[in-house]
Amino acid sequence: MELRTEEMLLNIGPQHPSTHGVFRVVVKVDGEKIVEATPVVGYLHRGTEKIAESLTYTQIIPYTDRLDYLSSMLNNYALVQAVEELMNIEVPERAEYLRVIVMELSRLASHFVWWGTAVLDLGATTPFIFAFRDRELILDLLNEISGARMTFNYMRVGGVKWDAPEGWLEKVRDFIPYMRKKLKEYHQLVTGNEIFLARVKNLAVYDGETAIKYGLSGPNLRGSNVKFDIRKNQPYSIYDRFEFEIPVGENGDVFDRYMVRMKEMEQSLKIIEQAVDQIPEGEIQAKLPRVLRVPEGEVYTRMETSKGELGIHLVSKGKDKPYRLHFRRPSFINLQIFSDLLVGNTMADLPAILGAIDIVLGEVDA
Amino acid sequence: MADLLTRPFSWLNLLYISLAAVIMLGIVLFFVTYAIYFERKVIGWIQIRYGPNRVGPKGLLQTVADVFKLLIKEDIIPEKADKALFRIGPMLAYLPAFAVIAVIPYSEKIQFADVNVGILYYAALSSITITGILLGGWASNNKYAIMGGMRSVAQMISYEVPLIMSFLGIVIMTGSLNLIDIVEAQKDSTWFIFPQIIGFITFLIAGNAELNRTPFDLPEAENELVAGYFVEYSGFRFAFYYLTEYVYVFAMASLMTVLFLGGWDAPFGLDFIPGIIWFILKFMLLVFYLFWVRATFPRVKTNQLMGFAWKVLIPVALFNVLLTAVLKILNVY
Amino acid sequence: MFTKKRGEINVWGKGLLQGLGLTFRYLKEPKVTIQYPDEEYVLPNRFRGIQYLDPEKCIVCNQCARICPTNSITLSGKPNPDPEKKGRVLDTYEINFEICILCDLCTEVCPTEAIKMTNKFELASYSRDNLLKDKKWLENNNTNVREANH
Numbered sequence: 001m002e003l004r005t006e007e008m009l010l011n012i013g014p015q016h017p018s019t020h021g022v023f024r025v026v027v028k029v030d031g032e033k034i035v036e037a038t039p040v041v042g043y044l045h046r047g048t049e050k051i052a053e054s055l056t057y058t059q060i061i062p063y064t065d066r067l068d069y070l071s072s073m074l075n076n077y078a079l080v081q082a083v084e085e086l087m088n089i090e091v092p093e094r095a096e097y098l099r100v101i102v103m104e105l106s107r108l109a110s111h112f113v114w115w116g117t118a119v120l121d122l123g124a125t126t127p128f129i130f131a132f133r134d135r136e137l138i139l140d141l142l143n144e145i146s147g148a149r150m151t152f153n154y155m156r157v158g159g160v161k162w163d164a165p166e167g168w169l170e171k172v173r174d175f176i177p178y179m180r181k182k183l184k185e186y187h188q189l190v191t192g193n194e195i196f197l198a199r200v201k202n203l204a205v206y207d208g209e210t211a212i213k214y215g216l217s218g219p220n221l222r223g224s225n226v227k228f229d230i231r232k233n234q235p236y237s238i239y240d241r242f243e244f245e246i247p248v249g250e251n252g253d254v255f256d257r258y259m260v261r262m263k264e265m266e267q268s269l270k271i272i273e274q275a276v277d278q279i280p281e282g283e284i285q286a287k288l289p290r291v292l293r294v295p296e297g298e299v300y301t302r303m304e305t306s307k308g309e310l311g312i313h314l315v316s317k318g319k320d321k322p323y324r325l326h327f328r329r330p331s332f333i334n335l336q337i338f339s340d341l342l343v344g345n346t347m348a349d350l351p352a353i354l355g356a357i358d359i360v361l362g363e364v365d366a
Numbered sequence: 367m368a369d370l371l372t373r374p375f376s377w378l379n380l381l382y383i384s385l386a387a388v389i390m391l392g393i394v395l396f397f398v399t400y401a402i403y404f405e406r407k408v409i410g411w412i413q414i415r416y417g418p419n420r421v422g423p424k425g426l427l428q429t430v431a432d433v434f435k436l437l438i439k440e441d442i443i444p445e446k447a448d449k450a451l452f453r454i455g456p457m458l459a460y461l462p463a464f465a466v467i468a469v470i471p472y473s474e475k476i477q478f479a480d481v482n483v484g485i486l487y488y489a490a491l492s493s494i495t496i497t498g499i500l501l502g503g504w505a506s507n508n509k510y511a512i513m514g515g516m517r518s519v520a521q522m523i524s525y526e527v528p529l530i531m532s533f534l535g536i537v538i539m540t541g542s543l544n545l546i547d548i549v550e551a552q553k554d555s556t557w558f559i560f561p562q563i564i565g566f567i568t569f570l571i572a573g574n575a576e577l578n579r580t581p582f583d584l585p586e587a588e589n590e591l592v593a594g595y596f597v598e599y600s601g602f603r604f605a606f607y608y609l610t611e612y613v614y615v616f617a618m619a620s621l622m623t624v625l626f627l628g629g630w631d632a633p634f635g636l637d638f639i640p641g642i643i644w645f646i647l648k649f650m651l652l653v654f655y656l657f658w659v660r661a662t663f664p665r666v667k668t669n670q671l672m673g674f675a676w677k678v679l680i681p682v683a684l685f686n687v688l689l690t691a692v693l694k695i696l697n698v699y
Numbered sequence: 700m701f702t703k704k705r706g707e708i709n710v711w712g713k714g715l716l717q718g719l720g721l722t723f724r725y726l727k728e729p730k731v732t733i734q735y736p737d738e739e740y741v742l743p744n745r746f747r748g749i750q751y752l753d754p755e756k757c758i759v760c761n762q763c764a765r766i767c768p769t770n771s772i773t774l775s776g777k778p779n780p781d782p783e784k785k786g787r788v789l790d791t792y793e794i795n796f797e798i799c800i801l802c803d804l805c806t807e808v809c810p811t812e813a814i815k816m817t818n819k820f821e822l823a824s825y826s827r828d829n830l831l832k833d834k835k836w837l838e839n840n841n842t843n844v845r846e847a848n849h
Contacts, residue, residue: 193717
């Protein structure tokens, strides 16, 4: 007698604990095995790009805070970078250093959230709390310099809003050895754990060529042994002054992407350490007219966020508002590979794979 | 107390028996209340938090408040659910959980039923719970619930085998299935954790899996199945599933204490401390271990879980049985 | 512990024990929770909380309303009641905290520092109507006002 089995259509999300927001994926499962998966995005769509067309450049900055709300500083920079590029503005040294410091702190904060939640998706609760404890320290630092915990609105075209308050740089310097110690604990708690290894090794493997074909960037790309990091390959800001490495993975599985991010945290600390040592005194804001009129033209600038390549395509018609502004959001593009990775894996792998892609729905849906 | 059962039937005796059961239920409920509190505290401490500390002094009434909230909640049965089975599910899951407690001896005086096949009774009854869980999962008419239910059945059936095999060694050593005899035997020689260390470790792992607790909490894996088999349950029925889980923690930790840690036997000749205190101490240690593991480990996958049971645990448990038998023949024990 | 592929060899359960050791050590670590309503959460000077408004200083230049990215500020002026003085004074001023994102741009453009940020951040309310704060409310919100706008 042959058993007749049926495939089941399972709707995961938009309200599901491990879709990290309002992401939805419709999977066809055969028992526990996933046969087909269709992601559905857009539940958090706010039309940032369209809204931006009716806002002045300064007004758009708070909106960029809300794209990848886990690393707002990086998004802030993406916009001001594009405007500065088009206006050809020379940014004061000190401002650039402050930007690098807050950006790397932001990258760390974003990676902490990823680490906590990705491991939480595998069922371990404690790492999540540890990660948030350390993220809290970064948020406190950023709060002190910018006045907000998540939506910083810190960068301005031509510089930054505030100079570092007294003693702030020392606090950042003290944070580095603390964090190095804690990173060791992270590894001790999770990286060596055999259950964790059994769950993530050889899971959702793709090679570098596939990754490039899908347009992946960031740790998702580097996990597959492609050494590409815009901070090194096309240095922006003052990243060419710092010494750091680009960690890459070998096999391109979930574990490699995990390790790439873990090593990136160490590199970020290294960059912050150098920046805090080198930071000069001086102005923090370039002299600019009160109303920013960007000369007519078109520019595409890109930068490396914690998720991957965040590009901005800015078209200006010489007004104080952009004619067209497009965000190339890394989370959204990295997500394209998700449904293909799911096929053939089990339900239990779904959160693990999604966690390794590291999406933020604010950015996916923009 | 056990002699109550052997006395001739009379209404008074029936009253006594019922009263003893109610008292035991009270103790178990008390344990469950504070086990949940203790669990949340321990996990809180590990996670550099305080844990519950708002309701009552030091948060001691937190679980009471939680249970009260569950009791006053609206009782919802999904429209498309199989209503009769939906109602039976939690009961069927809970009944055996409470029934298995009867055979566990807590101290020289506090023991309920002197059953000659105590361990077998435990193993046999505890597997009935699976039916309740599967019924709950199936009757909910929810995809997550049915997946949770199926996982649960697969897991419990696989892990029952190594669980039972791991205490076969003890049965060989003592020649008895009676839990009281087993404790007496440990009083005479040594605690079975030492000669039966392999059995103890397999029991610890299999027991953890049997309890559906992290890292083996697949049936209720919140990250993929939201809540697993009881996703549709609310109010009192949900409380029953929850209770079942914790009563099994009680039962499993008690059983482990009796089988491997010498029950109420005092170590190092510290006889002046009453046996029941020793029992509670050992029992708490095991319960703490469960909470500790929960705060540390991620969850395993279904195929890994099965593979681990059939490829690792069962062979190891079988080897332990063989080893014990050989040593027994050679008169080492 | 479960699957060993590609010839990885490590001691079984070493990582598990390491993790257990770490969590056990953490049992007695000092707690980091802030008991929020009982304990005050100390915010830095620059924190951007609900605005404080000084109507005396306001010159009704409308810059704050214009810069606001979410159009949450509405204001109107009237001629100065004192005929000796020129200019306009503030008549009504409202911030809609349903849509205000506390981005700090209004205080940044204000030429007279009439509008400033405070450290107050508690806005929870039972009704949306309560979130529309008028001139009077903003004027009375005068505790923990930030010193500098820039």
